[in-house]
Amino acid sequence: MDFLEDASKYFLDVYKRIPIKVTHGEGVWLYADDGQKYLDLLAGIAVNALGYNHPIIKNAILSQLDKNLHLSNFFVQDIHVQLAKKLLELTPFEKIFFSNSGTEAIEGLLKIVKKWGNQNKKSKILTFEGSFHGRTLGAATLTGQEKYRKNFLPLLPNVEYVAFNDSVALQDVIDEETCAVFFEGISGEGGIREISSEMLNVLEEGRKKYNFLIIADEIQTGVGRTGLFYNFERYNFIPDAIATAKGLGGGLPLGAFLVSEKLAHVLDIGEHGTTYGGNPLACASGLATVQFVSDKKFLNDIATKGLYFKNALEGLKQKYPGIIKEVRGKGLMLGVELHRSGLEIMNLARKNNLIFNVAGGGSVLRFVPPLIIEKEQIAQAIEILDLVFSQIN
Ligand SMILES: Cc1ncc(COP(=O)(O)O)c(C=O)c1O
The missing domain is CATH 3.40.640.10 (Type I PLP-dependent aspartate aminotransferase-like (Major domain))
Incomplete structure (x- = not known):
């Protein structure tokens, strides 16, 4: 990985980098130089409220x-x-x-x-x-x-x-x-x-x-x-x-x-x-x-989409009680506490084109997607998570 080697050569070693070279973003998607497209539930660490390239x-x-x-x-x-x-x-x-x-x-x-x-x-x-x-x-x-x-x-x-x-x-x-x-x-x-x-x-x-x-x-x-x-x-x-x-x-x-x-x-x-x-x-x-x-309808939509996401994560908890301990959060700020470290799951999800990070010392999967994310995209994320959990079960 040339670009990662460059980073460790030039920069202070204070960041754990994600091994993807992003070329651009559009909506909730990140595009990489190898042609891959990633669903981004990290959003620049809860920054990109309207996703990427919003007009x-x-x-x-x-x-x-x-x-x-x-x-x-x-x-x-x-x-x-x-x-x-x-x-x-x-x-x-x-x-x-x-x-x-x-x-x-x-x-x-x-x-x-x-x-x-x-x-x-x-x-x-x-x-x-x-x-x-x-x-x-x-x-x-x-x-x-x-x-x-x-x-x-x-x-x-x-x-x-x-x-x-x-x-x-x-x-x-x-x-x-x-x-x-x-x-x-x-x-x-x-x-x-x-x-x-x-x-x-x-x-x-x-x-x-x-x-x-x-x-x-x-x-x-x-x-x-x-x-x-x-x-x-x-x-x-x-x-x-x-x-x-x-x-x-x-x-x-x-x-x-x-x-x-x-x-x-x-x-x-x-x-x-x-x-x-x-x-x-x-x-x-x-x-x-x-x-x-701040538009009231948009805020209500965030709450509704967040609830849909949270319920779907609860569904995964029912399905994988040995992996998931608790689902927490409000709106589009959600966390899944695991019985184990989340690193392997985070890396496997990335290999399946889903990006998020871990918090809480590593045992909590953190989801803070762009606020413009749609229900269908949340469903896609859940499908990938389901697949990842089934692979490590
Ligand atoms: C709750 C909270 N406070 C403060 C900060 C620090 O913000 P910044 O990284 O913009 O300095 C963060 C960043 O993650 C945060 O989540």
């Missing part, structure tokens, strides 16, 4: 291309304002900041949280075991998986990790000192685990009693992925802030954080910023994506 995205980028590629945040441009306005209309938040990535959105929020904590004499930040919030040092500190932290100590102080879905442990640790709790409504990298309603109740009641900040990491769950525009919309409370990225840019690098009135004026001029964040091309692609995905 709406392409046209939005092309029309911005005629104006400028980059001006810096010294200038406000129409495209920034349009996207900011749309996101703030879709959510209960007051203000927004654009970044380039998810981890940068988390870093920005951490700065707001820390400044607010200093003003309110609160320093303890809580996060959950098994979580993933990004790879810069602040976000890595919040990530509740030791393997992402252990070689980079010391990290940020005053961060504590609470057992996921242990509402008693959460209740025990929150107090007057608590400044903020960061959480994923459904963990992505951690293995598609959904936060329980008991945990959400403890967060809601705890915030009333102790006045801490609830920060939802919607980087993977956001922009329609779970069948709502943002997953927190199904809760009984509104978080104080959210981080969003991945699907937001429709394939171009774009992240953001959105904050409530309580946090809208914490940062002063010069206390935060970015050269590239909110790049106009990314915002143009983002606006087209957000307009498309």
Whole structure:
């Protein structure tokens, strides 16, 4: 494999590469240089919400291309304002900041949280075991998986990790000192685990009693992925802030954080910023994506297709109880926990022209397809998975 040898010659060895040389994508399909065509349930790791080569995205980028590629945040441009306005209309938040990535959105929020904590004499930040919030040092500190932290100590102080879905442990640790709790409504990298309603109740009641900040990491769950525009919309409370990225840019690098009135004026001029964040091309692609995905019918379709997919996976669980332990997730963010490592299944599926990856330490098959996937394509994926499970049974 020449191209893989080249990669290991030139690049840091931090990625496990997929041995396919993709030439282009179209809809939910990836095409490779050997003539093979793959059904893509990875979607650039939950990024390509409208799949590949969508005309709406392409046209939005092309029309911005005629104006400028980059001006810096010294200038406000129409495209920034349009996207900011749309996101703030879709959510209960007051203000927004654009970044380039998810981890940068988390870093920005951490700065707001820390400044607010200093003003309110609160320093303890809580996060959950098994979580993933990004790879810069602040976000890595919040990530509740030791393997992402252990070689980079010391990290940020005053961060504590609470057992996921242990509402008693959460209740025990929150107090007057608590400044903020960061959480994923459904963990992505951690293995598609959904936060329980008991945990959400403890967060809601705890915030009333102790006045801490609830920060939802919607980087993977956001922009329609779970069948709502943002997953927190199904809760009984509104978080104080959210981080969003991945699907937001429709394939171009774009992240953001959105904050409530309580946090809208914490940062002063010069206390935060970015050269590239909110790049106009990314915002143009983002606006087209957000307009498309936020349509109520499209969101309902995601929920319906997701349920169809989940039921079909449940069917496979009935058929292969020795392989499949549990099916989890919402909308088009689904996971299949196995009784074994998922690597062999992932590789066999790829040989049968189906692409996805594993999460949760390797034992969870993660499915985050383009949101435009159709029922027939989901049925095709299930057929391939059935074949693969029958071969390893
Ligand atoms: C929930 C969550 N938070 C944060 C991140 C980090 O985002 P990025 O890779 O864009 O920095 C990810 C990426 O996988 C994520 O899934």
